[in-house]
Amino acid sequence: MASTADRSHTTPLNQPSVQRSDDARGYYVPGANIVDPAAPTGPIEERWEQRKFDNRLVNPANRRKLSVIIVGTGLAGGAAAATLGEAGYQVKSFCYQDSPRRAHSIAAQGGINAAKNYKEDGDSVFRLFYDTIKGGDYRSRESNVHRLAEVSVNIIDQCVAQGVPFAREYGGLLDNRSFGGVQVSRTFYARGQTGQQLLIGAYQALERQVAAGTVETFTRHEMLELIVVDGRARGIVARDLVTGEIETHLADAVVLASGGYGNVFFLSTNAMGSNVTATWRAHRKGAYMANPCYTQIHPTCIPVSGEHQSKLTLMSESLRNDGRIWVPKKKDDCDKDPRDIPEEDRDYYLERIYPSFGNLVPRDIASRAAKYVCDEGRGVGPVVGDFRRGVYLDFADAIGRLGEPAIREKYGNLFDMYERITGENPYEVPMRIYPAVHYVMGGLWVDYHLQSNIPGLFVTGEANFSDHGANRLGASALMQGLADGYFVLPNTIREYLADGPFARIDETSPAVAEARTAVEGRIQKFLSIGGTRSADSFHRELGNIMWEYCGMERTEEGLRKAIDMIRELKAAFWSDLKVLGTADSLNQSLEKAGRVADFIELGELMCIDALNRRESCGGHFRAESQTEDGEALRHDEEFAYVAAWEWAGEDGQPVLHKEDLIYTAIEMKQRSYK
Ligand SMILES: Cc1cc2nc3c(=O)[nH]c(=O)nc-3n(C[C@H](O)[C@H](O)[C@H](O)COP(=O)(O)OP(=O)(O)OC[C@H]3O[C@@H](n4cnc5c(N)ncnc54)[C@H](O)[C@@H]3O)c2cc1C
Numbered sequence: 211m212a213s214t215a216d217r218s219h220t221t222p223l224n225q226p227s228v229q230r231s232d233d234a235r236g237y238y239v240p241g242a243n244i245v246d247p248a249a250p251t252g253p254i255e256e257r258w259e260q261r262k263f264d265n266r267l268v269n270p271a272n273r274r275k276l277s278v279i280i281v282g283t284g285l286a287g288g289a290a291a292a293t294l295g296e297a298g299y300q301v302k303s304f305c306y307q308d309s310p311r312r313a314h315s316i317a318a319q320g321g322i323n324a325a326k327n328y329k330e331d332g333d334s335v336f337r338l339f340y341d342t343i344k345g346g347d348y349r350s351r352e353s354n355v356h357r358l359a360e361v362s363v364n365i366i367d368q369c370v371a372q373g374v375p376f377a378r379e380y381g382g383l384l385d386n387r388s389f390g391g392v393q394v395s396r397t398f399y400a401r402g403q404t405g406q407q408l409l410i411g412a413y414q415a416l417e418r419q420v421a422a423g424t425v426e427t428f429t430r431h432e433m434l435e436l437i438v439v440d441g442r443a444r445g446i447v448a449r450d451l452v453t454g455e456i457e458t459h460l461a462d463a464v465v466l467a468s469g470g471y472g473n474v475f476f477l478s479t480n481a482m483g484s485n486v487t488a489t490w491r492a493h494r495k496g497a498y499m500a501n502p503c504y505t506q507i508h509p510t511c512i513p514v515s516g517e518h519q520s521k522l523t524l525m526s527e528s529l530r531n532d533g534r535i536w537v538p539k540k541k542d543d544c545d546k547d548p549r550d551i552p553e554e555d556r557d558y559y560l561e562r563i564y565p566s567f568g569n570l571v572p573r574d575i576a577s578r579a580a581k582y583v584c585d586e587g588r589g590v591g592p593v594v595g596d597f598r599r600g601v602y603l604d605f606a607d608a609i610g611r612l613g614e615p616a617i618r619e620k621y622g623n624l625f626d627m628y629e630r631i632t633g634e635n636p637y638e639v640p641m642r643i644y645p646a647v648h649y650v651m652g653g654l655w656v657d658y659h660l661q662s663n664i665p666g667l668f669v670t671g672e673a674n675f676s677d678h679g680a681n682r683l684g685a686s687a688l689m690q691g692l693a694d695g696y697f698v699l700p701n702t703i704r705e706y707l708a709d710g711p712f713a714r715i716d717e718t719s720p721a722v723a724e725a726r727t728a729v730e731g732r733i734q735k736f737l738s739i740g741g742t743r744s745a746d747s748f749h750r751e752l753g754n755i756m757w758e759y760c761g762m763e764r765t766e767e768g769l770r771k772a773i774d775m776i777r778e779l780k781a782a783f784w785s786d787l788k789v790l791g792t793a794d795s796l797n798q799s800l801e802k803a804g805r806v807a808d809f810i811e812l813g814e815l816m817c818i819d820a821l822n823r824r825e826s827c828g829g830h831f832r833a834e835s836q837t838e839d840g841e842a843l844r845h846d847e848e849f850a851y852v853a854a855w856e857w858a859g860e861d862g863q864p865v866l867h868k869e870d871l872i873y874t875a876i877e878m879k880q881r882s883y884k
Pocket residue numbers: 281282283284285286287304305306307310312313314315316317318319320321322404405431432433434467468469470479480481484485487488524648649670671672673684685686687688689691
């Protein structure tokens with residue numbers, strides 16, 4: 211492990227950065243620097259404990275009089291709703307699915323990290339903290355990440371108490387496996403269905419509160435606007451997706467736990483419904499959007515097979531524990547049956563380039579390496595577009611070593627899924643995989659209390675700009691979602707709610723009426739354009755632009771081109787959109803239109819953010835900034851900051867506020883997994 215500073219140190223190890231380059235000049239307006247107003251001080255390992263103590267309490271009788279809206283029932287929102295309900299607040303919980311249990315979190319496969327050190331392999335809270343900061347390429351906040359590592363151990367205890375069936379070893383202890391970017395085994399799992407089991411745990415805790423009368427659930431409701439009264443978040447406007455009715459819901463605070471926006475790329479591993487509307491609407495109401503260009507491309511997904519696909523499927527990173535990744539050394543071998551290619555003609559390129567971490571390098575590094583070998587013409591599988599997009603993930607060694615039953619036991623459902631989709635049996639033939647969009651590290655800016663810059667608006671889980679910096683390590687999203695929902699938010703939102711009771715508002719308050727009218731007007735606008743193209747066709751086109759120019763590799767020229775193309779697409783959308791049906795019934799093309807309109811605006815901001823950041827860090831790879839051997843090259847002296855973007859109106863240019871990232875416990879280093 212690279213050296214760290216004195217752990218109790220509070221003296222800055224780096225200076226605020228000073229940006230010299232200005233690639234995005236003309237596309238944005240520089241704004242004032244910001245600081246995290248809730249940032250803690252003191253020795254890093256005492257900050258969270260101290261803050262929990264310092265934050266004011268709300269007595270149980272007063273909690274009953276305070277209300278909180280939570281948008282989202284995934285791990286972040288479900289856990290928060292259950293916990294705040296248990297504490298006695300009045301909670302309204304929203305999701306657009308027909309059950310809270312269908313939130314995208316249910317798709318999570320591989321596992322959840324925690325610094326339990328059950329394997330006695332050298333893990334600790336500090337090591338999880340260190341790995342996460344390094345994995346994120348030194349672009350996350352130290353205090354938040356340390357808190358995450360501390361809380362990780364509580365999550366496992368909580369979930370075990372709920373009855374989550376984590377995998378166990380023969381002796382009965384909880385089992386662990388490894389994920390990318392680390393050299394210890396700290397990932398807890400429930401076969402390849404970890405998200406599903408964790409979500410059932412959160413859901414039953416939520417339903418208990420529904421029965422107790424503290425939580426009211428609103429399924430098939432989509433939040434379409436944030437209500438801000440006198441500068442504070444006080445409610446939402448939502449559409450009942452079945453009846454089409456527009457409803458206003460008011461509360462003392464609003465929590466957005468609405469997930470990530472990876473579907474801006476059209477093709478991704480995310481659930482088809484995942485979208486940016488909740489956070490983008492809040493952004494347009496003044497909430498800063500932070501680091502929007504930080505996207506995670508996951509190396510192990512089933513490759514794209516043709517032009518009419520609308521979904522990509524993840525093969526969990528856990529498979530890299532036992533699967534070995536390779537391509538043929540010779541281009542001529544690429545269309546051979548892989549079983550006929552002898553060992554000496556195979557290039558296990560991750561093991562070759564990164565001997566210390568091998569197949570378990572972080573996702574950004576594994577993805578780029580796969581792209582490079584395919585770009586060289588050594589990809590495998592069918593030619594899609596103009597080249598073969600695939601590398602092998604081979605279990606022959608592991609099956610030989612451990613036997614097929616052991617592999618089936620660990621990964622059976624993933625292997626079955628692969629076979630159902632591709633028609634190939636991965637116990638016999640190596641899987642083919644290729645990188646795909648999977649997760650976003652960007653999201654709404656929040657302070658240490660998970661509060662956005664709009665007082666009373668809190669953001670949790672993948673929806674906030676998160677603790678993962680420029681690259682998230684595997685199995686850390688579930689950890690963050692549950693940390694936020696079960697442990698962090700309940701302890702920070704009380705500091706805000708302790709200011710209650712808040713001014714009374716009702717549906718006639720001007721800001722409330724205005725938000726509702728805006729939603730109604732927008733819906734009518736979608737229905738009245740009367741053009742020729744479906745929202746889906748605009749979405750697909752946007753996705754192509756984003757993947758081509760703001761995907762795995764980004765260049766100044768490409769990003770400028772993308773911004774122009776997205777602006778043209780936006781103009782076409784608002785003049786040529788066709789939405790069938792009416793507003794007063796179930797209308798999925800109307801739902802889609804709203805989501806695509808927001809994706810288009812987000813896409814433009816992502817490109818501006820990527821254009822401004824003329825460095826490579828984590829998932830953000832600017833071709834202009836790489837080491838001699840093609841690794842990401844950061845420029846800490848210019849870019850060690852969080853980019854927090856402010857909406858400046860339809861015709862305005864986004865305003866860039868910078869929050870300096872200052873480290874006291876870990877020295878910033880060039881990342882190496884060799
Ligand atoms: C295939 C796959 C596998 C993964 N595996 C892992 C893994 O093994 N380990 C790991 O750590 N991470 C994994 N991840 C990442 C992880 O699953 C997600 O980051 C995490 O589940 C996000 O949880 P969340 O609670 O923030 O949001 P989500 O689970 O996405 O929930 C969002 C909620 O918000 C609601 N919502 C959104 N917008 C609105 C709106 N406008 N109005 C009303 N409701 C709204 C939705 O209905 C939903 O209830 C995986 C991701 C994918 C795609």
